[in-house]
Amino acid sequence: MLEDGRISGRQFTTLIFLIIVSITVLQVPPLLLGLAGQDSVLAVLIAVIIDGVVAAVLYFLGLRYPRKTFIQYSEDILGKIPGKFAAVIFIQFFLLVAALSIRGMSDFLVTIMPETPLTVFIIAFTLVSAFVARGGIESLARMSEIIAPVYIAAIVFLMALLLPEMDFSRVLPLFRYGAKPVIMASLLPASWFGICIIMAMFMAYHHRPEKTFTVKMTGVVMGASVLLLLLIACIAVLGVEYASMLSYPVYILARQISLADFIERVEVIWVAVWLLAGFITISSLHYVSALGTAQLFGLREYRPLVLPLGIMLASFSFLIYPNAMSGVKFILQIFPFYALSIEGGLTTLLFLIALVKLLTNKLGKERRR
Amino acid sequence: MSQKKKIIIMFLAALLLYLHAGCWSRREINELAFVMALGIDSLDGGKLYKVSVQTANTKTFAKEGSGSTEEKSFAVYTATGATPAEAVRNLSQQLPRRLLLSHCRLVLISENLAKSGVEPVLDFLQRNREVRETVWVLVAKGQADVLLEQEFDMEDIPADTLSRLIKLGEETSRGYAATKRDFLYKLTTARIDPVAASVEVLPDVAREGKPGVQLGGLAVFRADKLAGWLDAKETRGFLWVTGEAAAGSIVLDSPLVPGKVTFEFLRVQSRVTPQVRDGRVVILLDVETQGDLGDLAEPWVSRGQDNSGGGMEELIKEVERGVQETIEDEILAALHRVQREYKADIFGFGDAIHRRLPNEWRKIEERWDEIYPSLEIHIKVSANLRSSGQTCHYRHR
Structure with a gap:
């Protein structure tokens, strides 16, 4: 076995939760508010449903091919060559999202610390994630179990302090433009929630695979709730137009806290917990890309792949887009369709073929009788 | 662990010490100029921006208690540039220290610049990562740099005087100071126009050679351009409508008592409800206020007089009615x-309207500029006299 570790249901939940609340809460709010305005809240709910469908599909496949990651079972389903091809697509998707996350986080940190070169952040993130990825799934899962409560506590703390600044009448009107733009806009959060197809990698190491769907959706719902809370806070404190104008409204949101001229400048708390969550995300993606590559080529060990993949990741983070402005364009116009075609399209294709195979097998057996 | 490994770890640990010496881009206090207030003027009909910064003189803080105020506790530097950002950069030509804008309390925009549009200034303020969202955006009557040069009474740094004036002004319902966040929210939202407090110097009320300063009426913007001013009465009218009024007093002439009556309001609530009436959108405005009697002229004239409560109901009704009329009058003036x-x-x-009647709004959105000036507004004010203060005396004429 490449990986002997087992993770518990709670660890599964916290991993999925942190993956959602890190990069998604950084990139999604301004763009989503720009697309759907007050209806962003509904768009997130639709995105959760879309993600639930994908989760059900992967859950079915994971039960059908127990103790196998989808890199492995795509070969069983599609046959050797097309299966390897599908596996390559999954792996490069994880690599791309990892690079996007590293770049997104570094771009954000550069706006706070403009004198530090982007390189420093990118290399630091990659090195740390490589270190964790070498540790294997168990250490990753245990880390997430520690970080998730801290993250939740920090968000609750910040939201409570923001309450006096909120004007909830700004949350209205809902459904101003009808359903179609909301559904279109929901593709953006859905594409980011969709990173949770990483569950198909983790499910093979879940100690009770039959519970995977429940624990995964718990993580998604928790993560989506944090995103919802932050979106509502953005609207109530800053207003839709102002928030969508900002590059990082959640950071600006945390800057608004001022309680009795005493508790002020606490945005660093948010940056700290969010960095922890982002570090779990990057490490998870780094880990699954290394593990997936090892499984793809049938290697006995994935650890030697971690550092070379890290070098690829770091350079990929540089090359992915030239500046933060074109990054926004990429995330808004290209990423949702690219990501959903893999997260939704390729997984559904696997599912359908597996279903057809299952049914023909059954029919064949009956006929033989 | 082998001997070799131990040595390597020791060596690496020693390397860490270098990192502990401090930050890469650390900035020590004696290398910084703490900007307390930022003033922005326009020159050459808007082609150039003139930025002035009021910086705290940290040296005078160290000599606390010595009493010798020969050295001014603040200094003002100015520079010009084609954009606000360039002008701020140009300040370094004369200011030997690095600017720190994080402690800036207020941004003063000159009247001329406000008239030609403040969007470039606010864009600069939003992009800059040091300027907090809580800075006040104010309009200076006259030039901003002249105002920043003025030394005022009481506080060592004029920016402190101004920010205390603003706080007190808000607490006594004399003004409303928009923070950068408020201003930008209203500026970016197409359905609201921003307002800002104004500041003016009063050279006539000089004390020990220092002129007075006061929070003037509101500066009304249309999109990002200054449209005009409100006087004190209209400013309070604005506060009634938006529910920003906090506490203050209303003086009434009452036929029931010989002199004047002061109503001290403490709580104000307002509600704006759009409604469709006969196919047209109208606004229902409800204002509720609660308060106490502040004073009642000549309540003591005859000692031991009737204290039994006769005529009290009439007086309460009279005061409440008078307060309602005054508030309505102020709101109407502002409107x-x-x-x-x-x-x-x-x-x-x-x-x-956009929030409550989104479908109606879609119909009138395009023509809003034409509809707004003749928009019907129904005002309903209710005042509640809560108590007569620490005395129960009053006199019935």
Whole structure:
């Protein structure tokens, strides 16, 4: 076995939760508010449903091919060559999202610390994630179990302090433009929630695979709730137009806290917990890309792949887009369709073929009788 | 662990010490100029921006208690540039220290610049990562740099004087100071127009050679351009409508008592409800206030006089009615000026319609600029006299 570790249901939940609340809460709010305005809240709910469908599909496949990651079972389903091809697509998707996350986080940190070169952040993130990825799934899962409560506590703390600044009448009107733009806009959060197809990698190491769907959706719902809370806070404190104008409204949101001229400048708390969550995300993606590559080529060990993949990741983070402005364009116009075609399209294709195979097998057996 | 490994770890640990010496881009206090207030003027008909910064003189803080105030506790530097950002950069030509804008309390925009549009200034303020969202955006009557040069009474640094004036002004319902966040929210939202407090120097009320300063009426913007001013009465009218009024007093002439009556209001609530009536959108405005008697002229004239409560109901009703009329009058004055003359929607009526009646809003959105000046507003004020203060005396004429 490449990986002997087992993770518990709670660890599964916290991993999925942190993956959602890190990069998604950084990139999604301004763009989503720009697309759907007050209806962003509904768009997130639709995105959760879309993600639930994908989760059900992967859950079915994971039960059908127990103790196998989808890199492995795509070969069983599609046959050797097309299966390897599908596996390559999954792996490069994880690599791309990892690079996007590293770049997104570094771009954000550069706006706070403009004198530090982007390189420093990118290399630091990659090195740390490589270190964790070498540790294997168990250490990753245990880390997430520690970080998730801290993250939740920090968000609750910040939201409570923001309450006096909120004007909830700004949350209205809902459904101003009808359903179609909301559904279109929901593709953006859905594409980011969709990173949770990483569950198909983790499910093979879940100690009770039959519970995977429940624990995964718990993580998604928790993560989506944090995103919802932050979106509502953005609207109530800053207003839709102002928030969508900002590059990082959640950071600006945390800057608004001022309680009795005493508790002020606490945005660093948010940056700290969010960095922890982002570090779990990057490490998870780094880990699954290394593990997936090892499984793809049938290697006995994935650890030697971690550092070379890290070098690829770091350079990929540089090359992915030239500046933060074109990054926004990429995330808004290209990423949702690219990501959903893999997260939704390729997984559904696997599912359908597996279903057809299952049914023909059954029919064949009956006929033989 | 082998001997070799131990040595390597020791060596690496020693390397860490270098990192502990401090930050890469650390900035020590004696290398910084703490900007307390930022003033922005326009020159050459808007082609150039003139930025002035009021910096705290940290040296005078160290000599606390010595009493010798020969050295000024602040200094003002100015520079010009084609954009606000360039002008701030150009300050370094004369200011030997690095600017720190994080402690900036207020941004003063000159009247001329406000008239030609403040968007470039606010864009600069939003992009800059040091300027907090809580800085006040103020309009200076006259030039901003001249105002920043002025030394005022009481506080060592004029920016402190101004920010205390603003706080007190808000607490006594004399003004409303928009923070950068408020201003940008209203500027970016097409359905509300921004307002800002104004500041003016009063050279006539000089004390020990230092002129007085006061928080003037509101500066009304239409989109990002200054449309005009509100006087004290209209400013309070604005506060009634938006519910920003906190506490203050209303003086009444009452036929029931010989002199004047002061009503001290403490709590104010307002509600803006758009409604469709006969196919047209109208605004229902409810204002509720609660307060106490502040004073009652000549209540003591005859000692031991009737204290049994006769005529009390009439007096309460009379005061409440008088307060309602005054508030209505102030609101009408503000509405008239803003709606008809400046045509700026500083009350956010458009936004209220957008929120509550989104379908109606879609119909009138395009023509809003034409509809707004003749928008019908129904005002309903209710005042509640809560107590007569620490005395129960009053005199019935």
